[in-house]
Amino acid sequence: MTEKGIFDLSGKVALVTGGGIGLGRVFCQALAEFGADVACADINREWAEETVALIEKFGHRTLVTMADVSKPEEVQSMIAATVAELGSIDILVNNAGITTKPAKFHEMPIEDWDRLMAINLRGVFLCMRAALPVMIRQQRGCIINISSVLGLVGLDPEIASYGNYGAAKAGVVALTRQGAADYGRDGIRVNAIAPGWHTGTRISASWRSEWPAEREQRYHQLITERTPLGRRGEAGELKGLIIYLASDASSFVTGQVFVQDGGWSAL
Template identity: 40%
Template sequence: MGQFSGKSALVTGSGAGIGRAAALEFARQGAKVMVSDVNVEGGEETVKMIREAGGHAAFFRADVSEAEDVAALISATAAEFGRIDCAVNNAGIEGKIVPFADQPEANYDAIMAVNAKGTFLCLQAEIRHMLETGGGAIVNLSSVAGLIGFPGLSPYVASKHAVVGMTKNAALEYGKAGIRVNAVCPGGIDTRMLDSLADQASAGAQSSSQMMDPLHPLGRIGTPQEVANLIVWLCSPQASFMLGAIVPVDGGFVAQ
């Protein structure tokens, strides 16, 4: 029996990467997990992995940039599990590396729609649900790009700074209602997103590990599991005094 036995968790963007690792870790610790992603194949694979390990999971396709999809996701999760105890707003996209003055408006709009608006819509819906059910824990996925700048990634940086701001405000407004909202800020993590950015930056000449390892004081990039461990801990009773925290998990990247 894990510490989340009898509890439920919703993880957006859990068809791969950090989201998948978080969904699997919640399940390992006893939670029933709603897996959500726009990638149906990836989401269903995550559910399969959880079930094969003896866990309980379901899948619901949702585009977090669409309010109707988010409302349907919350309703489906509540119907499936009775309530939502933990929510992880992880869905995000990176876009293209382009100098600030040359950034296409469409690139900005697409990134902000998923990363910022998507987090906003999910937070709203999750908070409304938790106000009715007596509280819960929410973790938003920001990034080291929510703490510092990255040349060429201005829309992504803006979107992740927005996540930090929303996290702080939601925490201040709903902490006394028993809703703990925190954020994690991953550094370079071994995911498809990092591979995409490394490929753009080096035109395929270097892998994400070759490019990013030396930039982290630990001498390596992180794993999705290392971020998942923090996410799940923030939702646990051990983190009961954590509210409005913006926590880097970055191998020392922003300490430089």
């Protein structure tokens, strides 16, 4: 294998949840570009089909599979469809996630807490739970969980209070560490990416559209000012990390959290 070959994903099958848009679409593109067959799972068929149309040019097999990650039976069907159509699951990217309207804990609607936990934390558990038997059978596999820098540090409430989101993303870190401990001897690596603020996605779009222009402007200004690199990341800048973690380049790496946040958490 050449040195460049350590990033090659030819012959591997990747499944990306929430692959229809945003970071998930970037992950699908990167994985296909480096040789993987890619299953794109989402609740939005139109977006998932758009992603698949974008990656077909790389010449590998693709699949659109519909699944709400908070629903066990849909997750099981997504895993079964991927194995039936593409033959295995070597790389699982647990990317699907949401935010709810910012609120401090004492003002947070309980339904917002429950809905977010169901998708951002329970969803990751359900997808790991369903994919792991396939990976154990294969005695190989790689799980990449998408956490957030907000799972590692708190946030100035002048920007926003995202306590339920941070709690879920911290839980994703714990799932990652315990997953690495439990399945290392089955040849399965489990790592997490904790992105900071990235553009090119629709997360928060539903409730942020209700903000007045000045609130939106202030939000961006505070984020940019507080970030050592002085800007938000672009979704495409996460390609390097996903390929590193999905490939043999990280063959001895497991149970780790990789932060990409322009220095946000260094302060």
